[in-house]
Amino acid sequence: MFRRVLIANRGEIAIRVAQTARAMGIRCIGVYSEADRAALHRTVMDESREIGGPLPAQSYLNIDAIVRAATEARADAIHPGYGFLSENPEFATRCAEAGIVFVGPSPEAMAVTGDKVAARRAMKEASVHVTAGVDRVLRGVEEARAVASEIGYPVLFKATAGGGGIGMSRVDRPSDLSKAFETSRSVARTNFGNPDLFLEKYLRKARHIEVQVLLGDHGTGLGFVERECSVQRRHQKLVEETPSPAVGPSLRKRLIDVAVRGLRAVGYRNAGTVEFLFHEGRFTFNEVNARLQVEHPITEMVTGVDLVRQQFRIAAGEAIEVSSNDVRRRGHAIECRLNAEDPLRQFLPSPGRIVAFRPPSGPGIRVDAGVAAGSLVPAFYDPLIAKLIVHGRTRADAVRRMQSSADAFEVRGIPTNLPFHRSLLSERHFRRGELWTTMVADLRIAERLRTRGPWEERVAALAAALVESGRLASGPTYALEKPQPSAWSLAGRKERFAGGAHAVPARRRW
Amino acid sequence: MRFRLVVDGEPHEIEANRGAKGIRVRVDGAEYRGQVRRSGEMFLVRIGPKRHRVRFEAREAWIDEAHYPIAISGIQDERGPRSETAPSGGTSLQVRAPMPGRVVRVFAEAGMRVKRGQTLVVLEAMKMQNEIPAPRDGTVREVAVVEGESITADRLVVVLAAG
Numbered sequence: 199m200f201r202r203v204l205i206a207n208r209g210e211i212a213i214r215v216a217q218t219a220r221a222m223g224i225r226c227i228g229v230y231s232e233a234d235r236a237a238l239h240r241t242v243m244d245e246s247r248e249i250g251g252p253l254p255a256q257s258y259l260n261i262d263a264i265v266r267a268a269t270e271a272r273a274d275a276i277h278p279g280y281g282f283l284s285e286n287p288e289f290a291t292r293c294a295e296a297g298i299v300f301v302g303p304s305p306e307a308m309a310v311t312g313d314k315v316a317a318r319r320a321m322k323e324a325s326v327h328v329t330a331g332v333d334r335v336l337r338g339v340e341e342a343r344a345v346a347s348e349i350g351y352p353v354l355f356k357a358t359a360g361g362g363g364i365g366m367s368r369v370d371r372p373s374d375l376s377k378a379f380e381t382s383r384s385v386a387r388t389n390f391g392n393p394d395l396f397l398e399k400y401l402r403k404a405r406h407i408e409v410q411v412l413l414g415d416h417g418t419g420l421g422f423v424e425r426e427c428s429v430q431r432r433h434q435k436l437v438e439e440t441p442s443p444a445v446g447p448s449l450r451k452r453l454i455d456v457a458v459r460g461l462r463a464v465g466y467r468n469a470g471t472v473e474f475l476f477h478e479g480r481f482t483f484n485e486v487n488a489r490l491q492v493e494h495p496i497t498e499m500v501t502g503v504d505l506v507r508q509q510f511r512i513a514a515g516e517a518i519e520v521s522s523n524d525v526r527r528r529g530h531a532i533e534c535r536l537n538a539e540d541p542l543r544q545f546l547p548s549p550g551r552i553v554a555f556r557p558p559s560g561p562g563i564r565v566d567a568g569v570a571a572g573s574l575v576p577a578f579y580d581p582l583i584a585k586l587i588v589h590g591r592t593r594a595d596a597v598r599r600m601q602s603s604a605d606a607f608e609v610r611g612i613p614t615n616l617p618f619h620r621s622l623l624s625e626r627h628f629r630r631g632e633l634w635t636t637m638v639a640d641l642r643i644a645e646r647l648r649t650r651g652p653w654e655e656r657v658a659a660l661a662a663a664l665v666e667s668g669r670l671a672s673g674p675t676y677a678l679e680k681p682q683p684s685a686w687s688l689a690g691r692k693e694r695f696a697g698g699a700h701a702v703p704a705r706r707r708w
Numbered sequence: 709m710r711f712r713l714v715v716d717g718e719p720h721e722i723e724a725n726r727g728a729k730g731i732r733v734r735v736d737g738a739e740y741r742g743q744v745r746r747s748g749e750m751f752l753v754r755i756g757p758k759r760h761r762v763r764f765e766a767r768e769a770w771i772d773e774a775h776y777p778i779a780i781s782g783i784q785d786e787r788g789p790r791s792e793t794a795p796s797g798g799t800s801l802q803v804r805a806p807m808p809g810r811v812v813r814v815f816a817e818a819g820m821r822v823k824r825g826q827t828l829v830v831l832e833a834m835k836m837q838n839e840i841p842a843p844r845d846g847t848v849r850e851v852a853v854v855e856g857e858s859i860t861a862d863r864l865v866v867v868l869a870a871g
Contacts, residue, residue: 252858253810362835538834542738547807547833550861553718577808577833577858610718613736648756650738656771657715658733658740659760660778661722663751665709665731666744667764670783 199514200224200275200299204268205243207279208258209568210584211490212239215277218506220244227271229264231257233576238569247271252578258282261289265296275513277301277506281580284489285312285361301513303468303488310464311486315358315396317464321483324463326456329475329482331398339376345397346375352400355379357386357393363433364389368400403634405476406430406484407442409457410497410505412520413467414512420522421454422497428633429622431545436615436638437622438493439532440500443593443631444476453481454522461486468512469494469505492535492582495564499531499589530596531589534604537581540613541644549577553611558603562589562596575612583614593631597623610653617650618643711783715769716776799870800849803840805863809833811853816866820848828866829853846870 203219204227205212216226216239228243233252240246247267250257257263259282268276276293278284278301287305294300302308310316315335318328330349335358336342346353346369355378357365365386367378379395387393405428413419426442427435445453457472460483471491473484494505503520512518539545552573557565567584569575575583588603590596601623607616622628622643638644649655664670710723723734730743742755751762763770769778813830822828827839828848846868853865 540737543806546838547809547836549808549833553716577810579834581834581836613738649740650735654735654738655740655755655758656760657713657720657722658735658742659753659755660715660762660769660771661713661720661724661733661735662731662740662742662744662753662755663762663764663769664713664780665724665726665733666746666751669764670709670711670780670785 199516200510202227202271202273203275203277203301203510204229204264204271204273204298205239205277205279206258206264206268207277207282207284208234208237208239208579209582210239210566211279211281211492211568213242213568214495214566215279215490215506216242218504219277219510222507222510224275224510227268227273229258229267231578233578236574238567238573245271252576254282254578258579261286261292264289265292265298268293268298269296273298275299275301275510277509278489280489280492285487287312299513301468301509303466303470307464307466308488311466311470311488313358314356314360314485315394317486318396318483320464321460324460326460327480327482329398329401329484332396334396335394336379336396339379342379342395342397343372343375347372349399352402353397354400355382355395355397357382357390358396359390359392359394360386361390365395366433401475401477403477403636404428405442405444405633406435406473406635407445407453407476407481408471408473408487408491409453410469410471410491410494411457411461411466412469412505412508412512412518413458413461414518415467415515417462418518418521419458419462420518420520420525421458422501422503422525423527424450424453425493425496426633427493428635429628429638430635431638431644433635435493435535436537437532437534437619438496439530439593439596440496441527441530442476443633449481456483469509492585493533495566495585495587496531496533499564499587500527500529501525502528529589529591530593531587532596532600533585533587534600534619535582535615536584536586536607536609536619537615538575538583538612539581539615541615541618541647542613542650545615545644547577547581548613549575549581550612551575552583552609554608555610556606556608557584557586558606560603562599563603564588583609586619597629608653613650617647620651621647709783709785712781714779714781716778801843801846801868801870802864803828803843803866803868805831805840805859805861805865807831807833807838808859808861809838811855811857811859812837814851814853814855816848816851818848818851822846822848822868831859840865842866842868844868844870 202225205215219226226243228246229249249263250260283289287308290300290305318333332345352370355367367382369375369378383393410422423441425440427438429437471487474481475484538548540548555571564587569583588599590599604619713720713722725732733740745752753760809831812832816828822842824844825841829840831838849869850867
């Protein structure tokens, strides 16, 4: 097994990976950008290194700086987490050249899965049904028009190098096609440095269903019970659950078989996920995610398997500790992604200082957080600050537990999407398990939100009372620049001075 | 009326307007409608279906059963000078950043005529590109940001002149 791993990521996933690594006796080396000098993930590492400026390109995407840090720190492995360099074949190659094991698939497998057209072709060859569309890069708008009329509108443009919904655009009628083509190309060029597009049939009211796979050496490996990630906004997942309310035992078996077969066909090794669209009783291949995914904890909750541990074992050439014969699923799990986004203002990013952070706890509740009270959420990175994951005996139990946990979760200082989650959880389609990828927009869930939560309502009540009291009319009658300490801390201070039961020594001055 | 209200160490930007049917309060951009009734030292505030009891005591406020240190600053009355929102001449309008972020594109140029909704600059935060549109038709008088610059929320982006 490895002795020292460099975790090339930040936030909750860096902390998550470190937890498992430390439990396996592997020393953790963290990296951070200038903007992350005070970030929480630094505090859980055995040591950490600054790798560059605040922009991702200067730090977390900076291959030279990360490989140098790993070499200097004498790391024998690099775990990339998700996002950033996790699916970058060049990074994996550079790690190998430096004699460091990349915890993930081979660069060759990543090159296939990262090119969406190549991935479609590979899946077809492995007799996996792919969503109707083209298996080549579109050379121009006329070719796109011809293909679109052949497969029928609506269609969806996708970037071959894309990810995270970036560069996708839906076209409902021929007259909108050329504009969408140009927009998608320019977005793809700016974001991925590659303007190439292909197109697929757009499926209305489809479900997003995916299968987590682990593949080891000598043909070992298994697929896990499916995850459903249909609750999305602009192709960004917000809530995931397992199992899917739409999948029964026979369909499940077929999904898992197809996913494992598809990944084997591209020579895949380590953890990966095959995403499908489920539409009118049929599932078709969508894409491969060649990394650990954000929503991996729900699989861990229902199976008890530590996926990061298995990733380390596979990368070190050790055997996977579970097989399809002995993996058991128990109950239902749901994850809500907590983002620094304001659902009352069209999900506008809301970076800033977190003043209070009180996650719920209790049986069947797991919180993977990248922040704590006092953390600064920088504007440079992903808005994900924490994941709330719950387990229940049944879906209804899990939904109820999620509801009480989301109600209890308190984050102050910056707006988060918690009010959105609270509202979604009581929405009747969601409760019935009737999910589709555009449900958030179609049901106008965010638009119907009226409040950020009980704390903000209290502040509003306080402000209203202040205005009505007339205290503000004649100027700042008791305005203070510095807030006074609360009565509790004053009482505590008095007690300390008095040398009471909770007396603590005063800090020494040097 | 606008002011900054610090409750329990957490700052909030407040905008309050009294009307015939009660009071409208915006807390950091989210709007609440309330009714306030005074009962001795106590203010009874109804917001939606919920009732809150508020009482002031020196530099603290009791809200329902808990009390918090509070501080108020930057009070601006509608009747007073609104220096921050309309500076030189009543016809110009300052467009400010709705969030912190990095300026990735600047479309606006001084002297350019723009239509309401037209994108002035693109601001990137948390991997999301957000277009800042012109709030009305007008002429760009000044562009206060450059591409590549990182800016804070509420920073002046563009000054628009009417017409």
